Amino acid sequence: MIDQTRLLKALMDVIDEGIHVVDESGVTVLYNHQAGLNDGLTPEEVVGRHLLDVFPSLTPATSTLLKVLATGQPIPAHEQTFTNYKGQRVTTVNSTLPIFHEGRLVGAIEVSRDVTRVRELSERVVGLQAELLGRRGGRSAGASGARYTMDDLVGEHPLMAAVKEKALKAACSDSPVLVCGETGTGKELLVHAIHAASSRRRRPLVAQNCAALPEGLLESLLFGTARGSFTGAEDRPGLFELADGGTLYLDEINSMQPDLQTKLLRVLQDGRIRRVGETVERQVDVRVIASTNEDPAAAVAAGRLRRDLYYRINVVTLELPPLRERRSDIPLLVEHFLAKHSARLGVEPRPLSPEVERLFLTHTWPGNVRELEHALEAALQLASGPVITVADLPAHLQRLAAEEPVQHPDGWSLHEGTTVPRSQGGRSHVHRGDGHTLRRRLAYLERAAVEKALEEAGWNLSRAARILGLPRQTLQYRMKVLGLKRPEHMPHP
Template sequence: MGSDPTFRQAISLAKKATRTQSPIMICGATGTGKELIAQSIHNASIRRDKAFIAINCAAVPKDLMEGLLFGTQKGAFTGAVDRPGFFEQADEGTLFLDELNSLDISLQSKLLRVLQDRKIRRVGGDVEQEVDARIITAMNMMPSEALQSGIIRSDLFYRLNVVTIVMPSLQERKSDIPELANHFIQHFNNLFGMDVKGISDPAMQKMMQNHWSGNIRELEHAIESAFNMMDGGQDLIQEYHLPAYVFQTKKEEISLASPADFSQEIDLPKMLEELERDAIMTMLDKCQGNVSKTAEALGLRRQALQYKLDKYNIQRVFIQKNKVEPSSDYI
């Protein structure tokens, strides 16, 4: 869902691809919805009644990947049994290879052979059998980068890259954030039995300013986190319900991720303490001095946060700044 032009263009191309059997390559950062697009293409194609088999190439050790893809023959190695591989399981259906750029180079050559001959041979077997699986692949990097770095064989790439769909990052389609956020609110209302109406304007402003390096998946988790922070009877997501990383700007992310940019020696322990203190102070303000909510938002136990409050003398600073009286749960 969304109305951003780059996103609508990707959806339009995906719909066109459902009419043919050509290989498809989906490119985009992690969390942009590549597998969802692949499954949607399958569900709208003539193969919809057959299997959709998905495998993450980065999640399987290379020693096991060959057997998973092509199957195994009993006696091929110790403990081997007759087991069909993903190509056989996806016969007449769709095989989705996610994070193709993580697939071992030696396996890429065998995959190319299968694509050309449409035949597979199980590991340890001596009989070839035909398979008819539509191949959809995905990479979390752009094709040009994968080719230049030698991660992907060029002959395999051109075989798979018949149709290319590029999924934009959430940073590139920020206008869709309100619609996506409302969708996830309805989803978690149904899941948790709650009745959250929406997001306050200040909270939405923070969400629009966030970089969302984890894309739509990160947005979904942020909404789920906010649901867990809300008290009974609250029906609007406020700033202090959002997780701490939503308040981190892109500039802060870059400065923390690039320590090599410092031109002189630094006291790392002292810097980390200052960052920790600032983060606690910021979230304490967002939670209006509520220690329990601050601890939950920071992913800490209440006792651990209380220790840090004492360590950095934050209680005294907060009381003087906000002119409040200390209590059991509110500073």
């Protein structure tokens, strides 16, 4: 018969998380190998000893295990920094749960992972940022941290034109901005462009991804630390202080823990921050721009974004459209990225083969502009012929191209020889090697789509716009660009 105790111990020693179990008095009864690696100890040094004997820097008020024993309430995903009895400093992220038996609290279990190295590296980054900004000479000097301007936002589609126009207006104020958009649509580029166009452009632009760090570490990075606030803590400014006079960009703000969102809201309201472990408040002048890769209303409904914080940061909301909704910009983006990466890689610019052009026009681009750029960058390095072929593209695009015939999102087949209707009543063919540029091919497809919708709607613009999924004003704009006019024999609806 299997020895269940030995089986449990064997299982505990092969999992990647640290497991630490104490009884109701705080004495360790189970401590696996990974927990020992996290804490710089061995199970033999911990099991059978009281928690505070092994970790003397902790107290009943700071130990998550002891707090759970005192309250009977779980503590999820909490960062804890402490020293073991050997003097080694450790930082872990713990989830701690009470253990009940027949309704009585009999102990607590903690699942942990080591983030000591992450904290050390993050604090080093903050220290280097502070040193770098200090060298620039304080508030009166300093170059912008922006790497992009509005000119880097490539696109002429009405949706992009509206975003750029609104962003330029937002740059003239200090109000918070919320940037929304799918992954790869260019949210960070837009944030840099807003900062570069603002009156703060000569002050720092500091960015932080809120999903990359646990709550405790993110808090100390944002607000700074005071000496002694936790073991090994030094007096160090946070990102708010480093961005003073400039812009702080908080990416994936919907990943920030609710308690930290509350502290961020207070800063947005009164412009004052308090370092971790300090009672003194400091005034900062920081413009906050936040971004999310999901619908912010959905994040609020799901509890990932506090409603009060949402209402405070969405003073100006900029929504970047996915690439599939602005296909007319694909030729411009292709030209831009081919020129950019050809120069960087030191290779001759290569045009796209007709097959690649056709593929680029039909692909839905789930990775958006970033996916397009990476595909072209890879192709330039792999291409050996005079043009970029399907064989030069990433594997997932090669697989897509192998699916014949390729279907346009509006339902038209775009494989070789397919005909595209024209307003003159004739037919226009898209053939391999016919010399059309990618931009002209896309114009053919767009014109055909608009004409088809107009004919189905009897040239009623509102009805045609609904068929195309466009605002009526956008349809009118595209008709003007394409030179489409109501036929003289067609009566007004």
